[in-house]
Amino acid sequence: MKKFFATMMTLALSAALLAGCGSSSAPSSSAATGGDQPTSTVSGTVSTNGSTSMEKVIGAINEQFMADNTGVNVSYDATGSGTGIEAVSNGTCDVGLASRALKDEETAKGLTATTLALDGIAIIVNADSPVSDLSVEQIASIFTGTVTDWSAVGGNAGEIACIGRESGSGTRDGFESITGTSDQCKLSQELTSTGAVIEAVKNSPNAIGYASLSAVEGKDGIKAVTVGGVACSEATVLDGTYVIQRPFNLVTMDGAALSDAAQAWFDYATSTAAGDLIKAAGAVPVAK
Numbered sequence: 001m002k003k004f005f006a007t008m009m010t011l012a013l014s015a016a017l018l019a020g021c022g023s024s025s026a027p028s029s030s031a032a033t034g035g036d037q038p039t040s041t042v043s044g045t046v047s048t049n050g051s052t053s054m055e056k057v058i059g060a061i062n063e064q065f066m067a068d069n070t071g072v073n074v075s076y077d078a079t080g081s082g083t084g085i086e087a088v089s090n091g092t093c094d095v096g097l098a099s100r101a102l103k104d105e106e107t108a109k110g111l112t113a114t115t116l117a118l119d120g121i122a123i124i125v126n127a128d129s130p131v132s133d134l135s136v137e138q139i140a141s142i143f144t145g146t147v148t149d150w151s152a153v154g155g156n157a158g159e160i161a162c163i164g165r166e167s168g169s170g171t172r173d174g175f176e177s178i179t180g181t182s183d184q185c186k187l188s189q190e191l192t193s194t195g196a197v198i199e200a201v202k203n204s205p206n207a208i209g210y211a212s213l214s215a216v217e218g219k220d221g222i223k224a225v226t227v228g229g230v231a232c233s234e235a236t237v238l239d240g241t242y243v244i245q246r247p248f249n250l251v252t253m254d255g256a257a258l259s260d261a262a263q264a265w266f267d268y269a270t271s272t273a274a275g276d277l278i279k280a281a282g283a284v285p286v287a288k
């Protein structure tokens with residue numbers, strides 16, 4: 001009988017120990033599948049193509065997005081707004097970059113533009129030029145060849161060299177639309193990038209050109225003149241007092257679904273989370 005009770009006690013203690021082990025392992029299993037797990041991220045590639053003026057903005061967005069989503073690679077092909085719009089239309093990129101509004105014939109193809117930010121188009125002259133302010137009318141007269149000497153607008157005597165962008169450039173389209181000079185500009189040099197325009201003005205004492213505010217800030221050898229007494233800045237672009245400005249647009253095909261990676265990039269770029277990056281790049285974010 002004593003052996004019987006001893007055996008029963010041993011079995012009871014073993015059962016209790018097993019129950020205790022089971023209850024302690026359950027919370028461990030629950031924690032392993034709970035909210036402490038790393039958040040999954042999207043993966044894949046995103047191709048963007050277009051405006052050279054948007055380089056700083058898109059570069060900043062891409063860098064942060066890829067840091068947050070290590071499984072995604074975002075490419076940026078700086079070809080100009082017209083080429084970027086065409087790339088979306090023919091399906092060779094996910095998102096086009098246009099530093100101008102879409103034209104009627106482009107929207108007729110099913111393209112749609114989402115404004116990411118606003119950008120001032122700075123009117124730039126050589127750093128040594130005595131000219132510091134021009135009206136929109138004076139700028140138009142200079143670029144159409146009505147005014148050809150700096151002495152007519154407060155500068156030193158000398159023939160004005162107008163530097164502009166190539167046909168299809170969003171910067172050129174914005175500049176000409178606002179100044180009323182479409183198809184009338186007489187250029188000494190027609191260049192294919194914002195950086196090239198800045199360099200040309202820097203290297204020519206009598207040059208004048210136009211470039212994105214985001215590209216001009218902090219550049220040596222050039223200066224942005226005020227337009228009608230208003231400086232080109234984030235604040236004046238936002239309140240509309242600086243009149244030579246244009247949108248930075250993301251262009252997609254209406255009704256065509258983006259890949260998960262491209263949609264995630266698009267959502268991030270147009271969110272308030274990207275606002276500080278856009279500001280740091282010299283543009284004015286529109287997301288509230």
